[in-house]
Amino acid sequence: MTVVHVLVPEGIDDPARPSGGNVFDRRVCRGLAALGWVVQERPVPGSWPAPDGVARATLVSTLSAIRDGALVLLDGLIASTAPEALVPEAGRLRLVVLVHTPLGHGLPGEALPDARARERAVLRGATAVVATSEWTRRWLLEHYDLPAGLVHVARPGADPAGISAGSRGGGGLLCVAAVTPVKGQDLLLAALASVVDRPWRCECVGDLTRDPGFVASIARSAREGGIGDRIRFTGPRTGSDLDAAYAAADVLVLASRVETYGMVITEAMARGLPVVATAVGGVPEAVGYAADGSRPGRLVPPGDAPALGGALRRWLGDPDLRHRLRQAAIERRATVSEWSDTAARVSRALTEASA
8 A cells, every 4th residue: 555645734624614625635535545545644734825934834844754755745725835845855755736726826815925936836846736627737837837747637526416406486596605705706796786676595605704804895785785685694514504505506606706616516517506607717617518518507707797697687587598507407417527536536646656
Protein backbone atom coordinates (compact mmCIF):
# COMPACT_ATOMS: atom_id res chain seq x y z
CA MET A 1 0.00 0.00 0.00
CA THR A 2 1.17 3.53 -0.82
CA VAL A 3 1.09 6.30 1.74
CA VAL A 4 -0.15 9.78 0.86
CA HIS A 5 0.02 12.69 3.29
CA VAL A 6 -2.98 14.98 2.75
CA LEU A 7 -2.77 18.57 4.01
CA VAL A 8 -6.18 20.20 4.39
CA PRO A 9 -7.46 23.33 6.11
CA GLU A 10 -8.45 22.68 9.69
CA GLY A 11 -12.20 22.30 10.18
CA ILE A 12 -13.14 20.73 6.84
CA ASP A 13 -15.79 18.63 8.62
CA ASP A 14 -17.37 21.55 10.49
CA PRO A 15 -21.10 21.45 9.56
CA ALA A 16 -21.37 25.17 10.28
CA ARG A 17 -18.84 25.93 7.51
CA PRO A 18 -19.69 23.67 4.58
CA SER A 19 -18.07 24.41 1.24
CA GLY A 20 -17.54 22.62 -2.01
CA GLY A 21 -13.80 22.46 -1.38
CA ASN A 22 -14.26 20.89 2.03
CA VAL A 23 -16.68 18.30 0.67
CA PHE A 24 -14.29 17.54 -2.20
CA ASP A 25 -11.35 17.03 0.16
CA ARG A 26 -13.31 14.76 2.48
CA ARG A 27 -14.76 12.61 -0.30
CA VAL A 28 -11.36 12.26 -2.00
CA CYS A 29 -9.73 11.17 1.27
CA ARG A 30 -12.40 8.52 1.75
CA GLY A 31 -12.18 7.42 -1.86
CA LEU A 32 -8.41 7.09 -1.80
CA ALA A 33 -8.62 4.95 1.34
CA ALA A 34 -11.18 2.73 -0.39
CA LEU A 35 -8.74 2.32 -3.29
CA GLY A 36 -6.02 1.05 -0.95
CA TRP A 37 -4.07 4.23 -0.20
CA VAL A 38 -2.90 4.83 3.36
CA VAL A 39 -4.19 8.37 3.88
CA GLN A 40 -2.28 10.34 6.52
CA GLU A 41 -4.51 13.38 6.97
CA ARG A 42 -2.82 16.48 8.38
CA PRO A 43 -5.16 19.42 9.13
CA VAL A 44 -3.37 22.77 9.06
CA PRO A 45 -4.86 25.54 11.24
CA GLY A 46 -5.04 29.10 9.97
CA SER A 47 -7.23 31.51 8.03
CA TRP A 48 -6.28 30.08 4.62
CA PRO A 49 -5.83 31.44 1.98
CA ALA A 50 -4.77 34.50 4.01
CA PRO A 51 -2.72 32.93 6.82
CA ASP A 52 -0.84 34.74 9.56
CA GLY A 53 2.74 34.05 10.61
CA VAL A 54 1.72 31.31 13.04
CA ALA A 55 -0.16 29.43 10.33
CA ARG A 56 2.77 29.68 7.92
CA ALA A 57 5.15 28.41 10.61
CA THR A 58 2.81 25.50 11.30
CA LEU A 59 2.80 24.58 7.62
CA VAL A 60 6.61 24.64 7.53
CA SER A 61 6.87 22.40 10.58
CA THR A 62 4.21 20.03 9.22
CA LEU A 63 6.11 19.61 5.97
CA SER A 64 9.49 19.23 7.66
CA ALA A 65 8.13 16.32 9.71
CA ILE A 66 7.34 14.31 6.57
CA ARG A 67 10.05 11.90 5.43
CA ASP A 68 12.11 12.46 2.27
CA GLY A 69 10.51 11.25 -0.95
CA ALA A 70 7.01 11.09 0.51
CA LEU A 71 3.92 11.83 -1.55
CA VAL A 72 2.01 14.90 -0.32
CA LEU A 73 -1.40 16.06 -1.57
CA LEU A 74 -2.15 19.67 -0.60
CA ASP A 75 -5.36 21.65 -0.79
CA GLY A 76 -4.69 24.68 -2.98
CA LEU A 77 -6.05 27.09 -0.36
CA ILE A 78 -2.97 26.17 1.66
CA ALA A 79 -0.40 25.47 -1.04
CA SER A 80 -1.05 28.28 -3.51
CA THR A 81 -0.44 31.03 -0.98
CA ALA A 82 2.74 29.67 0.59
CA PRO A 83 5.66 29.40 -1.88
CA GLU A 84 8.14 30.15 0.93
CA ALA A 85 7.10 26.88 2.58
CA LEU A 86 6.48 24.75 -0.51
CA VAL A 87 9.19 25.63 -3.03
CA PRO A 88 12.13 24.69 -0.74
CA GLU A 89 10.48 21.28 -0.17
CA ALA A 90 9.86 20.56 -3.86
CA GLY A 91 13.16 18.74 -4.27
CA ARG A 92 12.63 16.58 -1.19
CA LEU A 93 8.93 15.74 -1.36
CA ARG A 94 6.57 14.77 -4.17
CA LEU A 95 4.10 17.63 -3.96
CA VAL A 96 0.69 17.35 -5.64
CA VAL A 97 -1.50 20.47 -5.42
CA LEU A 98 -5.28 20.21 -5.59
CA VAL A 99 -6.59 23.46 -7.13
CA HIS A 100 -10.28 24.10 -6.48
CA THR A 101 -10.10 27.79 -7.44
CA PRO A 102 -7.00 29.47 -8.91
CA LEU A 103 -6.18 32.16 -6.37
CA GLY A 104 -4.50 34.12 -9.15
CA HIS A 105 -7.84 34.42 -10.92
CA GLY A 106 -9.02 36.71 -8.15
CA LEU A 107 -12.33 36.97 -6.33
CA PRO A 108 -14.44 40.13 -6.14
CA GLY A 109 -13.47 41.98 -2.98
CA GLU A 110 -11.01 39.28 -1.92
CA ALA A 111 -7.80 40.08 -3.80
CA LEU A 112 -4.67 38.51 -2.30
CA PRO A 113 -1.34 40.36 -2.69
CA ASP A 114 0.87 38.89 -5.45
CA ALA A 115 -1.52 35.96 -5.78
CA ARG A 116 -0.52 35.04 -9.34
CA ALA A 117 3.21 35.17 -8.73
CA ARG A 118 2.92 33.15 -5.53
CA GLU A 119 0.61 30.52 -6.98
CA ARG A 120 2.69 30.25 -10.16
CA ALA A 121 5.84 29.59 -8.11
CA VAL A 122 4.12 26.81 -6.14
CA LEU A 123 2.56 25.07 -9.13
CA ARG A 124 5.74 25.21 -11.22
CA GLY A 125 7.55 23.46 -8.40
CA ALA A 126 4.91 20.77 -7.90
CA THR A 127 5.27 17.20 -9.11
CA ALA A 128 1.65 17.30 -10.30
CA VAL A 129 -1.42 19.52 -10.17
CA VAL A 130 -5.03 18.32 -9.94
CA ALA A 131 -7.71 20.76 -11.14
CA THR A 132 -11.39 20.25 -10.41
CA SER A 133 -12.60 21.20 -13.90
CA GLU A 134 -11.39 21.42 -17.48
CA TRP A 135 -11.96 25.17 -17.28
CA THR A 136 -9.56 25.41 -14.34
CA ARG A 137 -6.98 23.31 -16.16
CA ARG A 138 -7.13 25.58 -19.21
CA TRP A 139 -6.83 28.67 -17.04
CA LEU A 140 -3.76 27.31 -15.23
CA LEU A 141 -2.04 26.29 -18.46
CA GLU A 142 -2.75 29.64 -20.10
CA HIS A 143 -1.73 31.92 -17.24
CA TYR A 144 1.10 29.97 -15.60
CA ASP A 145 2.72 28.37 -18.64
CA LEU A 146 2.68 24.91 -17.05
CA PRO A 147 3.51 21.74 -19.00
CA ALA A 148 0.25 20.18 -20.21
CA GLY A 149 1.14 16.80 -18.73
CA LEU A 150 1.56 18.32 -15.27
CA VAL A 151 -2.11 19.25 -14.80
CA HIS A 152 -4.76 16.56 -14.31
CA VAL A 153 -8.54 16.94 -13.96
CA ALA A 154 -10.78 15.35 -11.33
CA ARG A 155 -14.28 16.80 -11.48
CA PRO A 156 -16.52 16.68 -8.41
CA GLY A 157 -18.86 13.72 -8.22
CA ALA A 158 -22.31 13.31 -6.74
CA ASP A 159 -24.04 10.62 -4.75
CA PRO A 160 -26.90 8.79 -6.48
CA ALA A 161 -30.21 10.43 -5.62
CA GLY A 162 -33.86 10.18 -6.52
CA ILE A 163 -35.40 12.47 -9.12
CA SER A 164 -36.84 15.64 -7.62
CA ALA A 165 -40.61 15.55 -7.94
CA GLY A 166 -41.13 19.16 -8.97
CA SER A 167 -44.41 21.06 -8.88
CA ARG A 168 -46.97 21.97 -11.49
CA GLY A 169 -46.20 25.68 -11.48
CA GLY A 170 -42.40 25.42 -11.24
CA GLY A 171 -42.22 28.12 -8.58
CA GLY A 172 -39.92 26.33 -6.14
CA LEU A 173 -36.54 28.05 -6.58
CA LEU A 174 -33.43 26.87 -4.74
CA CYS A 175 -30.06 28.58 -4.37
CA VAL A 176 -27.29 26.61 -2.62
CA ALA A 177 -24.28 28.85 -1.97
CA ALA A 178 -22.60 30.77 0.81
CA VAL A 179 -24.15 34.25 0.96
CA THR A 180 -21.26 36.35 -0.38
CA PRO A 181 -20.74 38.79 -3.27
CA VAL A 182 -18.92 36.03 -5.18
CA LYS A 183 -22.10 33.93 -5.25
CA GLY A 184 -24.18 36.89 -6.40
CA GLN A 185 -27.26 36.76 -4.19
CA ASP A 186 -27.63 40.52 -4.76
CA LEU A 187 -28.05 39.80 -8.48
CA LEU A 188 -30.50 37.01 -7.68
CA LEU A 189 -32.65 39.32 -5.56
CA ALA A 190 -32.70 41.94 -8.31
CA ALA A 191 -33.79 39.27 -10.78
CA LEU A 192 -36.49 37.97 -8.43
CA ALA A 193 -37.82 41.48 -7.86
CA SER A 194 -38.40 41.74 -11.61
CA VAL A 195 -40.73 38.71 -11.56
CA VAL A 196 -42.69 39.65 -8.48
CA ASP A 197 -45.90 39.31 -10.54
CA ARG A 198 -45.25 35.57 -10.92
CA PRO A 199 -45.88 32.93 -8.24
CA TRP A 200 -42.59 31.69 -6.78
CA ARG A 201 -40.77 31.07 -3.53
CA CYS A 202 -36.98 30.90 -3.12
CA GLU A 203 -34.97 29.08 -0.52
CA CYS A 204 -31.35 30.20 -0.14
CA VAL A 205 -29.23 27.56 1.59
CA GLY A 206 -25.72 28.58 2.60
CA ASP A 207 -23.34 30.04 5.17
CA LEU A 208 -24.46 33.41 6.54
CA THR A 209 -21.29 34.21 8.50
CA ARG A 210 -18.64 34.89 5.86
CA ASP A 211 -19.73 38.45 5.04
CA PRO A 212 -22.22 39.77 7.64
CA GLY A 213 -22.38 43.19 5.97
CA PHE A 214 -23.38 41.64 2.65
CA VAL A 215 -25.96 39.42 4.37
CA ALA A 216 -27.49 42.47 6.07
CA SER A 217 -27.67 44.35 2.76
CA ILE A 218 -29.33 41.36 1.10
CA ALA A 219 -31.97 41.16 3.82
CA ARG A 220 -32.63 44.90 3.48
CA SER A 221 -32.92 44.62 -0.31
CA ALA A 222 -35.42 41.78 0.01
CA ARG A 223 -37.62 43.86 2.31
CA GLU A 224 -37.38 47.00 0.21
CA GLY A 225 -38.06 45.04 -2.97
CA GLY A 226 -41.27 43.62 -1.57
CA ILE A 227 -40.09 40.01 -1.70
CA GLY A 228 -38.97 39.52 1.90
CA ASP A 229 -41.84 37.11 2.59
CA ARG A 230 -41.06 35.00 -0.48
CA ILE A 231 -37.36 34.36 0.03
CA ARG A 232 -35.90 32.46 2.95
CA PHE A 233 -32.26 32.28 4.08
CA THR A 234 -31.86 29.03 6.02
CA GLY A 235 -28.13 29.01 6.72
CA PRO A 236 -26.05 25.95 5.85
CA ARG A 237 -27.62 22.52 5.42
CA THR A 238 -26.01 19.13 5.02
CA GLY A 239 -27.06 15.50 4.76
CA SER A 240 -30.75 14.71 4.79
CA ASP A 241 -31.69 18.38 5.35
CA LEU A 242 -29.93 19.39 2.13
CA ASP A 243 -31.46 16.40 0.31
CA ALA A 244 -34.91 17.61 1.41
CA ALA A 245 -34.21 21.08 0.01
CA TYR A 246 -33.29 19.63 -3.39
CA ALA A 247 -36.30 17.32 -3.35
CA ALA A 248 -38.69 20.23 -2.73
CA ALA A 249 -37.26 22.41 -5.52
CA ASP A 250 -38.27 22.86 -9.14
CA VAL A 251 -35.09 24.55 -10.34
CA LEU A 252 -31.64 25.45 -9.01
CA VAL A 253 -30.66 29.10 -9.41
CA LEU A 254 -27.03 30.21 -9.24
CA ALA A 255 -25.96 33.82 -9.88
CA SER A 256 -22.21 33.43 -9.24
CA ARG A 257 -19.74 36.04 -10.40
CA VAL A 258 -16.89 33.49 -10.16
CA GLU A 259 -17.29 29.71 -10.33
CA THR A 260 -14.64 27.21 -11.36
CA TYR A 261 -17.14 24.36 -11.66
CA GLY A 262 -20.23 24.44 -9.44
CA MET A 263 -20.57 21.32 -7.31
CA VAL A 264 -24.16 22.21 -6.46
CA ILE A 265 -24.97 22.00 -10.16
CA THR A 266 -23.68 18.44 -10.22
CA GLU A 267 -25.86 17.68 -7.20
CA ALA A 268 -28.86 19.18 -9.01
CA MET A 269 -28.14 17.18 -12.17
CA ALA A 270 -27.95 13.98 -10.07
CA ARG A 271 -31.58 14.68 -9.13
CA GLY A 272 -32.81 15.63 -12.59
CA LEU A 273 -33.21 19.21 -11.42
CA PRO A 274 -32.87 21.91 -14.12
CA VAL A 275 -30.61 24.90 -13.58
CA VAL A 276 -30.79 28.62 -14.29
CA ALA A 277 -27.28 29.99 -13.80
CA THR A 278 -24.65 32.44 -14.94
CA ALA A 279 -22.36 31.15 -17.71
CA VAL A 280 -19.17 31.85 -15.79
CA GLY A 281 -16.01 29.73 -15.49
CA GLY A 282 -16.76 26.02 -15.31
CA VAL A 283 -20.55 26.35 -14.91
CA PRO A 284 -21.33 25.38 -18.55
CA GLU A 285 -19.10 22.33 -18.07
CA ALA A 286 -20.98 21.33 -14.92
CA VAL A 287 -24.39 21.81 -16.52
CA GLY A 288 -23.39 19.72 -19.51
CA TYR A 289 -25.80 18.40 -22.11
CA ALA A 290 -28.58 15.88 -22.51
CA ALA A 291 -28.27 13.02 -24.99
CA ASP A 292 -29.79 15.13 -27.77
CA GLY A 293 -27.33 17.98 -27.21
CA SER A 294 -29.75 20.26 -25.39
CA ARG A 295 -28.88 22.08 -22.17
CA PRO A 296 -30.66 20.94 -18.99
CA GLY A 297 -31.15 24.56 -18.00
CA ARG A 298 -30.65 28.15 -19.03
CA LEU A 299 -27.34 30.07 -18.86
CA VAL A 300 -27.13 33.87 -18.79
CA PRO A 301 -24.18 36.29 -18.85
CA PRO A 302 -22.53 36.82 -15.45
CA GLY A 303 -23.39 40.00 -13.59
CA ASP A 304 -26.53 40.57 -15.67
CA ALA A 305 -29.53 40.71 -13.32
CA PRO A 306 -32.03 41.64 -16.10
CA ALA A 307 -30.93 38.60 -18.14
CA LEU A 308 -31.31 36.38 -15.08
CA GLY A 309 -34.74 37.85 -14.42
CA GLY A 310 -35.71 37.23 -18.04
CA ALA A 311 -34.64 33.59 -17.82
CA LEU A 312 -36.65 33.13 -14.62
CA ARG A 313 -39.71 34.80 -16.23
CA ARG A 314 -39.53 32.36 -19.14
CA TRP A 315 -39.11 29.44 -16.74
CA LEU A 316 -42.10 30.50 -14.62
CA GLY A 317 -44.34 31.39 -17.54
CA ASP A 318 -43.75 28.55 -20.02
CA PRO A 319 -44.88 25.02 -18.98
CA ASP A 320 -43.51 23.53 -22.20
CA LEU A 321 -40.08 25.01 -21.51
CA ARG A 322 -40.11 23.64 -17.98
CA HIS A 323 -41.01 20.20 -19.31
CA ARG A 324 -38.20 20.25 -21.90
CA LEU A 325 -35.58 21.39 -19.42
CA ARG A 326 -36.71 18.85 -16.86
CA GLN A 327 -36.51 16.02 -19.39
CA ALA A 328 -33.04 17.19 -20.42
CA ALA A 329 -31.96 17.25 -16.76
CA ILE A 330 -33.25 13.72 -16.24
CA GLU A 331 -31.23 12.57 -19.25
CA ARG A 332 -28.15 14.45 -17.99
CA ARG A 333 -28.59 12.65 -14.65
CA ALA A 334 -27.50 9.39 -16.28
CA THR A 335 -24.06 10.84 -17.10
CA VAL A 336 -23.24 12.39 -13.72
CA SER A 337 -20.09 10.81 -12.28
CA GLU A 338 -19.96 9.44 -8.75
CA TRP A 339 -17.36 10.36 -6.14
CA SER A 340 -15.58 7.06 -6.70
CA ASP A 341 -14.73 8.28 -10.22
CA THR A 342 -13.30 11.50 -8.76
CA ALA A 343 -11.13 9.57 -6.32
CA ALA A 344 -9.94 7.27 -9.10
CA ARG A 345 -8.76 10.26 -11.15
CA VAL A 346 -6.91 11.71 -8.18
CA SER A 347 -5.42 8.27 -7.52
CA ARG A 348 -4.06 8.09 -11.06
CA ALA A 349 -2.45 11.51 -10.70
CA LEU A 350 -0.86 10.44 -7.39
CA THR A 351 0.37 7.19 -8.90
CA GLU A 352 2.09 9.08 -11.72
CA ALA A 353 3.60 11.50 -9.22
CA SER A 354 4.95 8.67 -7.07
CA ALA A 355 6.53 6.81 -9.99
